[in-house]
Amino acid sequence: AQKITQTQPGMFVQEKEAVTLDCTYDTSDQSYGLFWYKQPSSGEMIFLIYQGSYDEQNATEGRYSLNFQKARKSANLVISASQLGDSAMYFCAMIPDTGRRALTFGSGTRLQVQP
Amino acid sequence: NAGVMQNPRHLVRRRGQEARLRCSPMKGHSHVYWYRQLPEEGLKFMVYLQKENIIDESGMPKERFSAEFPKEGPSILRIQQVVRGDSAAYFCASSGGTAGYTFGSGTRLTVV
Numbered sequence: 001a002q003k004i005t006q007t008q009p010g011m012f013v014q015e016k017e018a019v020t021l022d023c024t025y026d027t028s029d030q031s032y033g034l035f036w037y038k039q040p041s042s043g044e045m046i047f048l049i050y051q052g053s054y055d056e057q058n059a060t061e062g063r064y065s066l067n068f069q070k071a072r073k074s075a076n077l078v079i080s081a082s083q084l085g086d087s088a089m090y091f092c093a094m095i096p097d098t099g100r101r102a103l104t105f106g107s108g109t110r111l112q113v114q115p
Numbered sequence: 116n117a118g119v120m121q122n123p124r125h126l127v128r129r130r131g132q133e134a135r136l137r138c139s140p141m142k143g144h145s146h147v148y149w150y151r152q153l154p155e156e157g158l159k160f161m162v163y164l165q166k167e168n169i170i171d172e173s174g175m176p177k178e179r180f181s182a183e184f185p186k187e188g189p190s191i192l193r194i195q196q197v198v199r200g201d202s203a204a205y206f207c208a209s210s211g212g213t214a215g216y217t218f219g220s221g222t223r224l225t226v227v
Contacts, residue, residue, distance in 0.1 A: 045206060100163060102148060105157035
């Protein structure tokens with residue numbers, strides 16, 4: 001079984017500052033992937049970034065980077081230079097590389113960017 | 116190249132009616148997943164289908180819920196005799212079998 005824990009129900013950040021959203025996971029799978037999704041108030045799920053468990057480099061996508069610490073089973077999302085449009089719910093999720101390949105989601109963090 | 120198409124976007128049903136949610140995967144994708152999101156919660160896996168086959172329905176409620184992905188046409192999630200607790204956002208995602216999902220915009224079901 002897989003489990004994702006996001007311990008920050010809500011976060012505030014000032015515009016243009018960086019923010020880290022925490023995510024820890026638990027799995028018995030040897031090979032897996034980790035995702036972050038953004039869900040704005042309009043409701044759609046927007047893919048942000050992906051990290052494979054065997055990737056040695058931390059993933060980056062523009063202003064998003066994933067701080068992957070495998071030994072600690074953490075996959076924190078770092079958003080640099082926050083913008084007002086970053087205000088949304090953020091979900092961490094994981095998927096095994098074999099078998100069912102369904103995503104397991106955390107409960108999410110609501111980020112509010114203040115001007 | 117159209118993404119995952121879900122319709123309707125919003126659906127209102129009275130208690131006891133049936134709800135049918137449709138999902139057309141991305142072109143070339145043969146794997147479809149349905150997830151449910153209750154208010155203020157993360158998405159929860161419901162069912163995984165390939166064309167004409169249910170691969171894993173371990174997340175589906177035992178009663179009233181069913182899903183299909185026919186050879187032709189969209190995948191359908193069907194909820195019979197809806198109750199207020201079925202009110203949620205239902206998301207479909209498709210993949211080509213490798214890492215990387217594409218989600219649809221979801222269907223918001225409201226049961227009144």
